[in-house]
Amino acid sequence: MMRRGWFLPIVAALGFVFLYAPIVSLVVFSFNENRLVTVWSGFSLRWYTALFSDPQILGAAWLSLQIAFVAASIATVLGTLCAIALVRFKRFRGRTALTGMVSAPLVMPDVITGLSLLLLFVAMEAAFGWPAGRGMLTIILAHSTFCMAYVTVVVRSRLSDLDLSLEEAAQDLGAGPVRVFFDITLPIIAPALVSGWLLGFTLSLDDLVIASFVSGPGSSTLPMVIFSKVRLGVSPDVNALATIIIGIVAVGVVAATLIGRRRPASSS
Amino acid sequence: MSETATSASPWRPWRFLSRRLNAIGLTGKGLVILAPTLWLVVFFLVPLVIVGQISLSLMAYGQPPYEPLLTFGADGTVQLTLHLSNFLFLLSDSLYINAYLSSLRVAFVSTVIALLIGYPMAYYIARAPEKYRHLLLMLVILPFWTSFLLRVYAWIGFLRGNGVINNFLMWTGLIDAPITMLQTDFAVYVGIVYTYLPFMILPLYTSLVKLDGTLLEASADLGAKPLRTFLSVTLPLSMPGIIAGSMLVFIPAIGEYVIPALLGGPDTLMIGRVLWDEFFSNRDWPVASAVAVAMLIVVVVPIMLMQRAQDAVVERR
Numbered sequence: 001m002m003r004r005g006w007f008l009p010i011v012a013a014l015g016f017v018f019l020y021a022p023i024v025s026l027v028v029f030s031f032n033e034n035r036l037v038t039v040w041s042g043f044s045l046r047w048y049t050a051l052f053s054d055p056q057i058l059g060a061a062w063l064s065l066q067i068a069f070v071a072a073s074i075a076t077v078l079g080t081l082c083a084i085a086l087v088r089f090k091r092f093r094g095r096t097a098l099t100g101m102v103s104a105p106l107v108m109p110d111v112i113t114g115l116s117l118l119l120l121f122v123a124m125e126a127a128f129g130w131p132a133g134r135g136m137l138t139i140i141l142a143h144s145t146f147c148m149a150y151v152t153v154v155v156r157s158r159l160s161d162l163d164l165s166l167e168e169a170a171q172d173l174g175a176g177p178v179r180v181f182f183d184i185t186l187p188i189i190a191p192a193l194v195s196g197w198l199l200g201f202t203l204s205l206d207d208l209v210i211a212s213f214v215s216g217p218g219s220s221t222l223p224m225v226i227f228s229k230v231r232l233g234v235s236p237d238v239n240a241l242a243t244i245i246i247g248i249v250a251v252g253v254v255a256a257t258l259i260g261r262r263r264p265a266s267s268s
Numbered sequence: 269m270s271e272t273a274t275s276a277s278p279w280r281p282w283r284f285l286s287r288r289l290n291a292i293g294l295t296g297k298g299l300v301i302l303a304p305t306l307w308l309v310v311f312f313l314v315p316l317v318i319v320g321q322i323s324l325s326l327m328a329y330g331q332p333p334y335e336p337l338l339t340f341g342a343d344g345t346v347q348l349t350l351h352l353s354n355f356l357f358l359l360s361d362s363l364y365i366n367a368y369l370s371s372l373r374v375a376f377v378s379t380v381i382a383l384l385i386g387y388p389m390a391y392y393i394a395r396a397p398e399k400y401r402h403l404l405l406m407l408v409i410l411p412f413w414t415s416f417l418l419r420v421y422a423w424i425g426f427l428r429g430n431g432v433i434n435n436f437l438m439w440t441g442l443i444d445a446p447i448t449m450l451q452t453d454f455a456v457y458v459g460i461v462y463t464y465l466p467f468m469i470l471p472l473y474t475s476l477v478k479l480d481g482t483l484l485e486a487s488a489d490l491g492a493k494p495l496r497t498f499l500s501v502t503l504p505l506s507m508p509g510i511i512a513g514s515m516l517v518f519i520p521a522i523g524e525y526v527i528p529a530l531l532g533g534p535d536t537l538m539i540g541r542v543l544w545d546e547f548f549s550n551r552d553w554p555v556a557s558a559v560a561v562a563m564l565i566v567v568v569v570p571i572m573l574m575q576r577a578q579d580a581v582v583e584r585r
Contacts, residue, residue: 012392015385019411019465025432028323029425082304092301100572101308107571111543112560116315119557123318145311148304177296178285193416196548206416208526213547223417225419230421230530234428240419249413 023246030239031186047240054237057225064205064222067136071143072200076193078144079200084181086152087159105149114213117142121214134216142214143207147200154199158192159185316564324350334553342389354558364559367537368566374453374528374538375505375521378460382468382517383510386459390472390509391502394479405473412466420530427455427531451533460517460528467516475509477503511578515571522567539563 033044051057082102085096105113122132122139131137152254162185170180209224215221220228229235323333335349358364363370393404411419425431427449434446449455479502484522487497532538547556 008388008392008395011385011388015389015465016407018385018462019408022419022426022462023411023414024424025425026418032298053497078304078307081300085301085304089297089301089563092297094301094305098301098305098308101312102304103575104568104572107519107575109520109540109563109568111523111525111540112319112568115310115543115556115560116319119318119322119553120311120315138432145307148307152304154430184367195584202413208417223415226415227526227530230417230424232564234421234425238418238421241426242415242421245418246414250410253406253410253413257402 026239026242027246030236030243032236032239033238047236051240051244052235057222057237057241058222060220060222060225062135063219067139067143067211067221068204070203071140071147071204072197074140075147075151076197079148079196080155080189080193082148082152083155083159087156098175102149102152105146106153108146110207110209111213113142113146114210117210118213119146134214135219138214138216139211139219139221142210143200146207146210147203149195150199150203151196154196155189157193158189162188171181215248318397319557319560322554324352325557326353327556333551351554354554355562357555358558358562363537364539364542364562367539367542368562370537371522371524371567372541374456374460375518377526378457378464379468379514379517381457382465383459383514384396386465386468386472386513387506387510390469390476392470394473394476401477405470407468408469408473415494416463417526419463420527423455423459423462424450427458440455448530450515451536453532453536455531456528456536456538457554459531460521460524464517464520468513471512471516472509475506475512479505516574519571523563539567544573 029040030047031043031045032040033046034041082098085092086099086102089095117138118134121134121141124130125132131141166188167180167184170184171177173181206223207221208227211221212224212227215224227236227240229238271450288456293315304576322334340502377441388502389408393408396404424431428434429446429450431450433568434443437443438446483505484497487501492500523540524538528536528538528541529544532541543556543559543563546552550556
């Protein structure tokens with residue numbers, strides 16, 4: 001094997017410093033007593049106290065979690081159906097159209113997705129009176145649509161790797177297609193559904209642009225509140241919030257990795 | 269997460285459900301195809317058609333703030349009015365063309381920088397001892413799961429006048445006065461490279477880890493210097509990873525709004541930002557729609573065609 005001496009380790013180390021230095025500084029300065037985020041003047045938890053007594057941030061966080069939960073769930077159901085349709089049914093009318101429509105959101109700039117969905121909701125309200133106004137419902141519909149594209153990619157790759165003989169065996173033993181799906185296919189592709197759901201949940205929690213277009217007055221998601229705060233300059237309570245989010249994510253990812261390692265590919 | 273159905277449960281609601289659906293002429297296959305298709309037609313295709321339609325309209329004061337294309341006369345006639353003025357406006361005002369060009373430039377430069385940083389990192393991880401590979405990969409992916417907005421925000425604290433970098437450089441005595449880094453194009457490049465670096469590293473890693481070590485040894489045994497081996501063996505074999513990684517950085521970078529809005533200066537023109545301002549500041553829905561249509565034609569369609577060509581090449585192999 002070829003070793004390139006000092007060059008690769010140094011570049012890799014610098015790369016990881018580049019990736020983590022900003023995150024570390026966010027965490028460190030969240031415990032800073034000073035209002036000027038980057039001037040250290042002593043350890044303090046005051047920004048955490050400020051964070052948890054800010055009804056605007058707490059309300060936005062709760063709204064975002066609800067939206068992400070529902071949108072990821074809808075996206076998982078629709079994305080799984082879409083993946084099944086594309087992998088299992090090789091010939092049907094509109095297959096090319098469906099392939100195009102479900103992969104297009106992956107390359108669509110957020111500003112276009114947001115604008116087009118807003119215009120749709122305005123037109124729908126004018127024509128049918130539904131959805132009345134814009135808020136949580138319209139954000140959920142918008143997020144489900146773009147998360148669905150990601151779920152489809154994840155589930156589709158898992159489905160096309162799947163060993164067809166298992167399903168055929170079940171069919172030969174007399175199981176109907178629906179029973180085969182719930183008893184054989186679904187348990188096997190479940191890990192892909194979980195990662196698709198988690199991906200959708202994260203993307204929905206993270207989205208600022210689409211939500212800004214389709215939300216209405218009084219329904220600001222967490223990214224929207226953060227963005228309006230951050231635009232006016234750095235604010236230490238955002239650092240505290242970031243630290244909490246980083247903590248949750250780090251614990252979650254490490255736990256997922258450990259669980260994944262303990263059962264190496266048990267279902268494949 | 270809900271538990272998946274186990275074969276032990278005697279309750280099978282789907283049997284009842286499928287009988288009901290068959291009775292109204294819907295087979296399972298039809299439903300599986302119909303549900304996602306309908307959803308995408310309503311929430312993806314129709315919105316784009318509406319954008320196209322409004323881009324041909326004119327701004328009006330009222331709700332919604334644009335003129336209808338179809339007007340119904342008192343005598344039952346229907347009149348269709350299409351305005352191309354929005355598109356002519358985009359062509360006549362250099363702001364829009366410059367914004368397109370500068371988006372392409374920013375996206376391209378960021379992609380190249382991300383490749384230059386990401387390639388050695390991916391190579392290092394792919395050649396690391398197997399027990400460390402998962403850990404290193406996890407470290408690359410971890411930032412992706414934390415909030416994108418907060419990671420961009422972190423750079424404000426790093427780059428601003430009395431930020432971490434300036435304080436450090438002044439402490440070391442390398443500079444006397446703070447350097448202006450925030451609100452420049454430099455900050456936008458840093459933000460984009462930082463945000464999308466994991467997307468560059470992962471596909472590169474995937475193609476580099478598959479690389480057969482014996483090929484490199486063979487090349488070395490035949491007398492090739494490391495650089496020669498890299499250029500004629502490693503680089504061509506990792507081409508799929510380079511292309512995939514570059515697309516994953518380039519595509520989101522073009523339409524980026526958040527990074528130029530937070531890190532860029534007022535003169536950092538990017539098309540996503542222009543569309544946003546046209547909509548939220550000028551409240552001109554027709555021009556915003558025209559910008560979106562132009563963006564679709566100039567940016568999104570070529571990317572989709574390119575991806576399709578690439579998929580076709582992959583499938584042929």
